[in-house]
Amino acid sequence: MSFGTFSGAAFTIGLLALAAALFALSRLRVRHRALIVPTTLFWREAIEETRARVFVQRFRHPLAYALVLGIAAVIWLACAEPRSAASSATRHVLVVDASAPMAGERFVAAIAAVRERAARLPRESTSIVLAGARPELVLAADEPLATFDRRMESRRVDPHPQTVESTVLELFATATGPTSVEVCGVTPIGADLVALAPSGSSIARVPCATLEPAARRGVSTLGVSEAESGAWDRVDLTVVVHGVAPGEVRVTLDDAELMAASNDASERGTRLTFRDLPARGGRIDVLLAADTVAAASAIVPLRTPLRVAVSSTVPPALLTALNADRGVLQVDVDPTLVVRTAGEDFFSALPALEVATDPNAGAFVVRRVADGAPDAAVRAAFLDLGLGDIDAMELARQTARPIDLVLESAPTRSVAVLSELLDERYDFVQSRAFPLFVARALRWLADATPLQPAWAAGAWLEDGSTRFIAEDGRTIDGAGSALRLPRAQTITTATGRAARVSVLDASLARGSSPDALAPVVDASDGGVRGTTLAALLALVLLVVEWWLVRSERMP
Amino acid sequence: MASSALLASELCDPRFLAALEPLRLVARRVAPRGVVAEQRSRDKGSSNEFKDYRPYVVGDDLRRIDWNVYRRLHRVFLRVFEEIEDLPLYLLPDVSASAYLVDADAQNASPPRARAGLRTALALAAISLGQHDRVGVYPFADDLRVLMRPTGGKGRILGLAQRLAELESGGSTDLARSLATFAGLRLREGLVCVISDFFDPAGIDAVTSALARLRHRLLLVRLVRKSDAEPIVRGDVRFVDCENGSTADVSITPHVLERYRAAHARFVESLASFALAHGAGLLELDVDAEVVPQLERLFSGGTYHA
Numbered sequence: 001m002s003f004g005t006f007s008g009a010a011f012t013i014g015l016l017a018l019a020a021a022l023f024a025l026s027r028l029r030v031r032h033r034a035l036i037v038p039t040t041l042f043w044r045e046a047i048e049e050t051r052a053r054v055f056v057q058r059f060r061h062p063l064a065y066a067l068v069l070g071i072a073a074v075i076w077l078a079c080a081e082p083r084s085a086a087s088s089a090t091r092h093v094l095v096v097d098a099s100a101p102m103a104g105e106r107f108v109a110a111i112a113a114v115r116e117r118a119a120r121l122p123r124e125s126t127s128i129v130l131a132g133a134r135p136e137l138v139l140a141a142d143e144p145l146a147t148f149d150r151r152m153e154s155r156r157v158d159p160h161p162q163t164v165e166s167t168v169l170e171l172f173a174t175a176t177g178p179t180s181v182e183v184c185g186v187t188p189i190g191a192d193l194v195a196l197a198p199s200g201s202s203i204a205r206v207p208c209a210t211l212e213p214a215a216r217r218g219v220s221t222l223g224v225s226e227a228e229s230g231a232w233d234r235v236d237l238t239v240v241v242h243g244v245a246p247g248e249v250r251v252t253l254d255d256a257e258l259m260a261a262s263n264d265a266s267e268r269g270t271r272l273t274f275r276d277l278p279a280r281g282g283r284i285d286v287l288l289a290a291d292t293v294a295a296a297s298a299i300v301p302l303r304t305p306l307r308v309a310v311s312s313t314v315p316p317a318l319l320t321a322l323n324a325d326r327g328v329l330q331v332d333v334d335p336t337l338v339v340r341t342a343g344e345d346f347f348s349a350l351p352a353l354e355v356a357t358d359p360n361a362g363a364f365v366v367r368r369v370a371d372g373a374p375d376a377a378v379r380a381a382f383l384d385l386g387l388g389d390i391d392a393m394e395l396a397r398q399t400a401r402p403i404d405l406v407l408e409s410a411p412t413r414s415v416a417v418l419s420e421l422l423d424e425r426y427d428f429v430q431s432r433a434f435p436l437f438v439a440r441a442l443r444w445l446a447d448a449t450p451l452q453p454a455w456a457a458g459a460w461l462e463d464g465s466t467r468f469i470a471e472d473g474r475t476i477d478g479a480g481s482a483l484r485l486p487r488a489q490t491i492t493t494a495t496g497r498a499a500r501v502s503v504l505d506a507s508l509a510r511g512s513s514p515d516a517l518a519p520v521v522d523a524s525d526g527g528v529r530g531t532t533l534a535a536l537l538a539l540v541l542l543v544v545e546w547w548l549v550r551s552e553r554m555p
Numbered sequence: 556m557a558s559s560a561l562l563a564s565e566l567c568d569p570r571f572l573a574a575l576e577p578l579r580l581v582a583r584r585v586a587p588r589g590v591v592a593e594q595r596s597r598d599k600g601s602s603n604e605f606k607d608y609r610p611y612v613v614g615d616d617l618r619r620i621d622w623n624v625y626r627r628l629h630r631v632f633l634r635v636f637e638e639i640e641d642l643p644l645y646l647l648p649d650v651s652a653s654a655y656l657v658d659a660d661a662q663n664a665s666p667p668r669a670r671a672g673l674r675t676a677l678a679l680a681a682i683s684l685g686q687h688d689r690v691g692v693y694p695f696a697d698d699l700r701v702l703m704r705p706t707g708g709k710g711r712i713l714g715l716a717q718r719l720a721e722l723e724s725g726g727s728t729d730l731a732r733s734l735a736t737f738a739g740l741r742l743r744e745g746l747v748c749v750i751s752d753f754f755d756p757a758g759i760d761a762v763t764s765a766l767a768r769l770r771h772r773l774l775l776v777r778l779v780r781k782s783d784a785e786p787i788v789r790g791d792v793r794f795v796d797c798e799n800g801s802t803a804d805v806s807i808t809p810h811v812l813e814r815y816r817a818a819h820a821r822f823v824e825s826l827a828s829f830a831l832a833h834g835a836g837l838l839e840l841d842v843d844a845e846v847v848p849q850l851e852r853l854f855s856g857g858t859y860h861a
Contacts, residue, residue, distance in 0.1 A: 032793035032804050038653035038668070038783070039754035040796040042822065043803040046814035549808075 007123070011080045018072045026065050067548070071541045078534035081120065090178045091141075092121045093171055094206065097185020098132035098155070099162040100457075100488075106211055107157050110184045113208035117182065117520065118145060131167040131185070132158035133457075133487045159488035160457050161220070162187040168203060169193065175201055182206045182520055189517045205517040217243030219286050219296040220269055223454020223500070227276050230436060232327020232443070233303050237274035239286055240456060241295075246270045248289040253300065254282040279303035303327070306446050309335035311346045314355055315422045317429040321438040328442060337445050342416055351445040353438070354416040362406030365416040370409035378407060383496045384450075385415065386440040389433040398426045415441045452500045457488045465494040561665055566674050567681075567716035574847045578682050578854045582642040582746065582772070604637035643705050643745030644683040644690045645771065647737065648676045648719070651696040652798040653754050654778070655724035666724075668778045671842035672750045673719045675776050678850055679748055681712050691742065692718075695733035695751075696725020705742065727798040728755045731765035738769060747771040750840075752778045756799060759822050763829040773835035774859075777826060778842050784819050786812070 037043075094114045102110060118126055118139070128139040128148060138155075139148040164187040171181055178200035183189060189203065197203050221240035228236055237258070241249050246263040249272060261275040277284075281302035285294035308328050310319065322328055322339060338352040342361075356365065364387060382388040382405075392403040399420060417437075421428050428434055443450070455461075461468065466478035471489035485491070485501045492498050611620060611631040619633045648654075654669040680690045684707060691705035692715065702718055703711075730751070737747070747769055755762050766773060794803045805811060823839075830837035838853045840846065853859055 032791045034793045034795055035788060036656065036659070036795045036797045037786075038656050038752060038797060039756070040794045040801055040803045041754060041756070041758070042815050042818040043794045043805050045818035046811050047803060047805050 011076070014080075015073055015076055018076055019069055022065065022069050022072060026068075063548070064545075067541060067545045071538050071545070074534050074538040074541060078531045078538065081531050090125065090180050091175070092126040092180045092182065094118055094121075094126065094128045095164055095167055095171070095181060095183045095185075096128060096130050096138075097162060097164050097183070097187050098130045098136075098157045099164070099185070099187065100157060100159050101162060101186050102157045106186060109208050109210040111152050113206050113211075114184045115145065115148060117184075117206045118148070129167060129171070130155070131162070131164045131187075133160040133163065135163065135167040135170060165189065165193055169196065172196055172198055172201065180204070183517060184208055184211065186211050194517065203517060204520045207519045217288065219288070220459065221271075221454060221456040222284070222286060222296045222298050224277070224279075224284075224298065224300055224451055225453040226451050229276055230439060231276060232325065232439065233279050233305065234276040235279045235300055235303075235451060237277050237284060237298075237300075238454070239272040239274070239296075240269045240459070241272070241286070241288065242269045244270065244288045246272065250287040252285045252287070253277060255285075301451060305329035306337055306442055306448075307331045307335045308337045308339060308442065309347055309350075311338070311340035311344055313341040313344060314339055315419065317422050317424055317434070318353075318355065318438065321429075321435045324435055325439050325442070327439065337442055339442075341419075349412065351413040352415075353441050353445060354414055355419045355422065356416040357419050359401075359418070359420065361416065361418065363401070363403045363418045363421060365406040365408060365414075367408045367410035367412070367414045367416075369411065369413065378405065379496050384440060384444045386433060386436040389436055390428065391431065391433070395421065395426060395428050413445050413447070415445065450498075452490070452498050454500045454502060455485055457485050457501045459485055461485060461493070467494045468492060468499075561670060561673065561720045561722075563713075563717045563720040565665055565670060566677050566720055567713065571674070571678070571847065572681055572712065575678050575681050575685075575850075577857045578850065579686060579858045580642065580644070580679070580682050580688065580746070580854075581858050581860050605634060606637045607635045608632040609635055642683070642688045643743050644679060644688055645705070645737070645742060645745055645747045646676045646680060646690065646692045647699070647733070647747060647749045647751075648672050648692070648694050648722075649696070649728065649749075649751030649778070650694040650722050650725050651728040651751075651754075652724055652726060653728065653752055656797045667780065667842045668752060669724070671840060671846055672776070672778050673722070674846045675750050675840060675850065676748070677712070677716055677719060678846060679774075680715055684709050684712055690715075693737055693740075694722055694725075695728075695730070695737075697727050697729040697732065699733040699736040701740075705745075728752075729757070730755045730762045731757060734765040734769060742771075744771055746774055748774040748776060750776040750778065752783075753822075753826060754798075756796075756801075759825045763825060766829065766835070767833060773830070773833060775826065775830055775835055775837045777823075777837065777839050779839050780842055784816065784823075786815065 094117060096110050096114050098107065114128060118128060123144070124142050126139075127137060127141045130136045130138045138151050139145070162185070164183055164185055168181055168183065168189065171179065175198050179198070180201065181197075181203040182205065183203065184206035189205070194203055219239065219241050221238060224235040224237050226236070227234035237251070239249070239251055246260075246265055249270065251258045251260070251272065251274060258274050258277070260272040262271075262273045264271040264273075277300060279301050282300045284298045284300060286296045287293075288295045305326070306328050308322065308330055309332060310322060310330050318339065322330065335347060335350060338347040338350045340346040340352055340354055342354040342356040342358070364385075366385070387405065390403070396403045401420075403421075424430070461483050464482065466480055466483055467475065468483065468485075469475050469492040471491065476483060488502045490498055490500055608621065608624070609632065611633050615633050619635075621632050621634045624630070624632045649672055650669065654672055655666040656668065657664055657666050676692065680692070683690045687707055689705040689707040690703070690711075691701075692703040693699050694702050702722070703715060728751070730749075730753070749766070753759065753762055753775075766775075789807050791804070791806045794805060796802070827837060829835070836853065836859070838849065840849050851857075
């Protein structure tokens, strides 16, 4: 037997204290009401055999003491909330939903409800797990509840979609015996998960008036990214919705409905992609089914063309690439960027894309304001300038020279490409990488912040990579396995791209099944609770005492 | 000694005396050497009431010879007449502390037991004095006192009432000692009336033994209250004896109450058995009720035959 309120030692000590206190009380002299009478003759005769119910320095009524002690012990037992051995063998795990949908008062209410519930369960077999971005044991079995209070003092929810289901699955998978999982939060638990409970285990919901299971219908991702077409003044739009068929999703740009270029429905939600939307600062609304209020909205970035002054000395191939870039406006006055031949006196103070004629110079020379480590600069050069897309090996073979990258520090940014590489005999100017290189070089020179893709926290990495750098600088490596994006933050993918991870809809719970959890039934072992039994026993003992007193068998 | 809590007017008033008029105390035979009164005496005397004949012996008064009988029978017989004398009434009212105990919730009231006992004594005295008997009053507590030596005369009743009212309550009851003192007075045989609750710490057996030693006719008036037989108390009580201060701590239960009733019943039964065995009169007088109607029950047909 175990006790829900006290430990076994505390129960024993309390019982002994009760016995001692009752013993001391039993020895106290009863204070009598004085009454003057004509004679005490008859009273003396009457009490000659029946002693008064007083303890005058002697313990005279062991039966009365035993009964009172029994009643007190049973009441004490009821306070201790006894539980059977079978009940004690069950491992109780209380799971607190600490995901983004629980922010604010919900989390406070859940903590209070779980604490109250934990107080009624055997301390030695009850633990509490916080289901935030990842499961976290916040109170181990046998730890006092005060520890839980202390640990939860400064806790907030994680900006992460719900992980209760995965936490419960993990608990079921690692269960070594009967486990009673009780969930407190807004995450709906589907019948399929309930059915996965191992034999002898169960799952239920801790009742909390302020917490209702969240909807499984909503938008989890809404983000714009650089247009795959490479158009500077265009963006691609990605929308991921849950619980809604693709046909029931309407996406509008300034109230004009958009047609998705592709849609991909899977268990991870329905992904809709819209291509080449004009980057003119329009408003995007996502409406689900017949809703009139947008489930999610975003503003398309505003992108103005780059004002570029082009020298007449630049090779025709470069001019062709510039002409093809819709993000470039060639001007003669008030430019912000320059395209010229190296050493030419043409807007010398402005950032420039230069054509180098010195064969001893590097194939590509990147001059930047030295503000970081060279490694990062090289990586940025490759990524931001699109140099990684160049088939450098083939170009080196054709030109019979090394295709190298030289980094230099300078007060003004500039990118220089060797004029030899722009010869139309070589594949570079013919390749798809060349206009990209030109376009990216100009945007890098303009210091234009690239659009960061918006990914949903808790989702798998969009680019399928298995490694990324978190906001705090830690590298999260899946060792070959796919990774879920952690809490809302900005990450850097393995390819060096920054990505914005967000929890778009805090009220959305992933999955498709409606909530199937029943509230916790607060009766141990499916029978009468030990507390109730103890209270009934106390009542019986009181009746016995009353009968004994009435029948004069006990004073 | 506590002072008296009674007024003479509480004990005696004209209406009370008037109610006693029809009552008479008659003795079968009173002891000789009394004063002339209305009771038949064992003495043979000179009244007009013929009693018997007896043969003449030398020395008899020749005036009492019945010459008609001598003429008829030729034998000398004397006429014997009744002697009419008084019946001495000795009143022994209980003035112990228990008689003067008042209820806790009626501190200003007169003590019911003393009031009823003294009214009873006064009633009997009035009856006796009214028929020319002599009355002596000997209140007792832990010992006997002489309040009034045997005296006759109707006119003494009011004075007696005043003296009874002025009685001071005594201490503990000691009937055996009091009766022994009374016996030591060597009074002429008469009717001894003990008016008491008979709550003697020595127990009822000591009381009856002392009563049995008296050479007088006995009339016992037991002063009773309903609460004597059926105490209305509950809980844990410390009973304090008003006479000697002894205590008894009792937790009142039905069982204890039953034992109390049994003890009280034994007490009553002992006194009744004694009265029956010794030809003594016994009146259980409810002190909370009127005295005269209860006395009338004792005076069957208006007469009490001592």
